[in-house]
Amino acid sequence: MARYRWTATALCLVAVVAAQTHWLAPPVPSTIGFRNIPDDRFQQLRRQAMQFVEARPRRGFQLVERHQxxxxxxxxxxxPVLWLERRAQFLLLQATLDAEERARDVLQLRAIFQWQLQPLGHLEQVLAGVPEPVLKDRVLRVLAGEVPDGVRCGT
Incomplete structure (x- = not known):
């Protein structure tokens, strides 16, 4: 009986440590692939992201440019909680799995982007190599619990 208690206690400690180290590591993204768009259209999306950040000056958001x-x-x-990346044949729109808790406002911007873009079909996403979060990432996310208040953005 005591052996089972020690085993259960050890498993709980492992889960707690895994959850705490999970928040220290960058969150795993949830990715969606979209058809490529012209430069002027991409710049319009970039301006929308800039307006999103500028409209929330004290909420902890920042726009970080990648290459031109x-x-x-x-x-x-x-x-990073949301990013739009341009690849040779398609766009990747990524949001972290904890975006709903860490930066809920960014989900609105993601929805606006998704509404304006044409998604790749499932087979096209697989052939393009669009990564999907694996079960382990989702389990770690559940074990980690809530995002601490000090690392949240927005309301």
Whole structure:
């Protein structure tokens, strides 16, 4: 009986440590692939992201440019939570799995982007190599619990 208690206690400790180290690591993205768009259209999306950040000056959001016309990221207190990346044949729109808790406002911007873009079909996404979060990432996300208040952005 005592052996089972020690085993259960050890498993709980492992889960707690895994959850705490999970928040220290950058969150795993949830990715969607879209058909490529012309430069002027991409710049319009970039301007929308800039307006999103500028409209929330004290909420911890920051726009981080990647290479010219290659993409941009929205950070929440230094942690990327949403990014749009331009690849040769398609666009990747990525949001972290914890975006709903860490930076809920960014989900509205993601929805606006999705509404304006044409998604790749499932087979096209697989052939393009669009990564999907694996079960382990989702389990770690559940074990980690809530995002601490000090690392949240927005309301």
């Amino acid at each position: 016309n290659a993409g941009f990221q929205i950070h929440c207190r230094g942690v």
